[in-house]
Amino acid sequence: MGGLLPPAERRSSALLALYVALSMLLLMIGDRLPQPTLRGVGATLFAPLDRVVLVTDRVAAAWRENRELHTRLTRLELENARLRGVGSENDRLRDRLHLPRYQSLSLTPVEVLALTGEPIPAAATLSAGRDLGIEVGDAVVTSAGLVGRTSEVYGSSSRVVLLTDPNSAVACEVESTGVLGLAKFTTTPRPALLFTSVPFSDTVAVGQRVISSGLSRRYPRGIPVGTVRAVGRDPSGLVQRIELEPAARLSRLRHVFVVPGPERDEGRP
Amino acid sequence: MKGTTALILAIVVVLLLRSTALSAFAARGIVLDALAFATVLWALRHGASWGSSFGFALGLFADLDAAHWLGRHALALTLLGYAVGRLASILVRESSRTQFVLIFFATAAHQTWAVAFEFSNWSAWPHVLARVALASISSAVLGTAILWAARRLSGQPLFGHASVQPGRIY
Numbered sequence: 001m002g003g004l005l006p007p008a009e010r011r012s013s014a015l016l017a018l019y020v021a022l023s024m025l026l027l028m029i030g031d032r033l034p035q036p037t038l039r040g041v042g043a044t045l046f047a048p049l050d051r052v053v054l055v056t057d058r059v060a061a062a063w064r065e066n067r068e069l070h071t072r073l074t075r076l077e078l079e080n081a082r083l084r085g086v087g088s089e090n091d092r093l094r095d096r097l098h099l100p101r102y103q104s105l106s107l108t109p110v111e112v113l114a115l116t117g118e119p120i121p122a123a124a125t126l127s128a129g130r131d132l133g134i135e136v137g138d139a140v141v142t143s144a145g146l147v148g149r150t151s152e153v154y155g156s157s158s159r160v161v162l163l164t165d166p167n168s169a170v171a172c173e174v175e176s177t178g179v180l181g182l183a184k185f186t187t188t189p190r191p192a193l194l195f196t197s198v199p200f201s202d203t204v205a206v207g208q209r210v211i212s213s214g215l216s217r218r219y220p221r222g223i224p225v226g227t228v229r230a231v232g233r234d235p236s237g238l239v240q241r242i243e244l245e246p247a248a249r250l251s252r253l254r255h256v257f258v259v260p261g262p263e264r265d266e267g268r269p
Numbered sequence: 270m271k272g273t274t275a276l277i278l279a280i281v282v283v284l285l286l287r288s289t290a291l292s293a294f295a296a297r298g299i300v301l302d303a304l305a306f307a308t309v310l311w312a313l314r315h316g317a318s319w320g321s322s323f324g325f326a327l328g329l330f331a332d333l334d335a336a337h338w339l340g341r342h343a344l345a346l347t348l349l350g351y352a353v354g355r356l357a358s359i360l361v362r363e364s365s366r367t368q369f370v371l372i373f374f375a376t377a378a379h380q381t382w383a384v385a386f387e388f389s390n391w392s393a394w395p396h397v398l399a400r401v402a403l404a405s406i407s408s409a410v411l412g413t414a415i416l417w418a419a420r421r422l423s424g425q426p427l428f429g430h431a432s433v434q435p436g437r438i439y
Contacts, residue, residue: 012317016351019325023344026332030339042333046288049281053289114288116334121292123335166387188393235392 040154043125047157050113050125061254105220107141107257108132113157115253120191122165124148124253129158137218137261145224145247146170146212147256163193163225164250171216172225175209177202183210183225183244193226195242196234204231204242220262224248272319276311280327283307288334300404304331304342305379306412308350309371313362314428317354324350338386345382349375362428363420365413373409380404 026033091101110128115121128134130153140147140160148162161168163185170183172195181198185191195210208228214221226244234241287303294301304327312320324346331342353371360367380401420427 008316008318012321012351012354015318016321016347019321019347020344023325023328023340023347026329026340026343027338028340030332033339035333035339038333042330046284049285050289053285115292115295116288121295125288187387188396190393190396 036152039152039159043154043157043159047113047125047127051127054111054113058254102222105141105223105259107259108134109255109257110134111255112253117162117164120164120187121250122162123151124160124162124256126150126158126160126256126258127156128258129154129156131156132258134158134258135260139212139219139223139259139261140256141223141259142248142253142256144249145226146219147248147250147253149218149261150258160256162250163246163248164191169216170219170225171213172210173213173215174204174228175211177204177208179204180213180215181210181242193244193246195226195228195244196239198240198242199238200240202240204228204240206231209247210244214262217262220259223259272315276319276323276326279307279311279323280330283327284330284334287331298400298403299407300380300400301411302376302379302404302408304328304346305349305375306372306408308346309353309368309375309412310416312350312353313357313368313371315354316357317351320350320354320357321347322350324348341383341386342379345379349379357428363426365417368416369409369413372412373405376408377401377405 094101108128110126110132112124113127114125116123116125124140124147126134126140134150134153136150136153138150140149146163148160148165149168150158151161152159163170163183166185166187168185171180172183173180179198179202181195183193184196185193195204198204206228210225210228212219212221212223212225224247226246228242229245230243232241232243283303291301291303308320308324308327311323315323325343328341328343328346331346332339335341353375356371360371362368381397384397384401416427
């Protein structure tokens, strides 16, 4: 059969068969390959190129951002002064109740080099890794809220699983009422961040803020995750379907902060 | 050797674009399928062998970049590269209409295949359909416009004379 075809067509057919066979093989046994190592090599090779591509975009954005940040800094300094007073009052009250004091978060600023995943980015590459003391399991946040969690750490870069990865879940609570649930991203029937596992007996209202509860021991407590956008009935009929507006603007990630995970943070003085 | 270097360079450029500039659009719901566009372009210019090779290599790197399903993009882009490469010898490659249709269908096929791996609920099909349609239209419009602009700027055909076989040097 192959002999009937011209040599060029025979070669292209043979190549096609080879590539299809390889792709099928990878689909079947890909999970057994050392993917993190391969991705690590890729991330190391691509990190300098990503930095170059992003320079122009970053410089233009930096001017704009700088002006906005000055305004915000002044506003936050004023608010911080008020919160310091409330914080010391809270510490005194917790001491009287023999409850441990809240620890402030230790933040490591890093740059987002690349976002990956289709159609919605579900992972990000950060510009720092073991060189800045980042470890697997550290939380990643912006000033607005939770972004994700480091899943792989290399020498000078690391990989973050974003909240938009359908395989990641965050133990959360409603800030004002303490209603517990899980924040989980879904792509079906349409992409949305859901606050799941909330029974009908718990009242959740649109506009309420949802924060990490710290109960999963994966994320520190109190990081904003989102705001309730819609409340409905889950197709199973057993629990509520609550949609969240993510607190962090996941479509505009430039700089983020890495926060040590709760287990690592406990060893911190 | 020259062809391989160009292939590697093109793959690096496409992957960089995809993970930087285009990911910002994707996060806003506008998927511009750079992988399908680049594979169509390469296959139109260089024929079925190079088209499938480019599709496979580009897809493999894109798969490594994603967290799951190694081989997902590689398989789809290999088949796309081969199919477009074969069609390149019987189509008027310089025609904007041809390019629009090829990019549209290539994006639709690639996106449908990629989305199928996340598809766990049949009730999601209207949203999936809308997403694939939007990606196909936006990629085809932008892709055709880029090729048109490149042709106007260079002042010569991008894919050579219609009588010259893709990827063949006479």
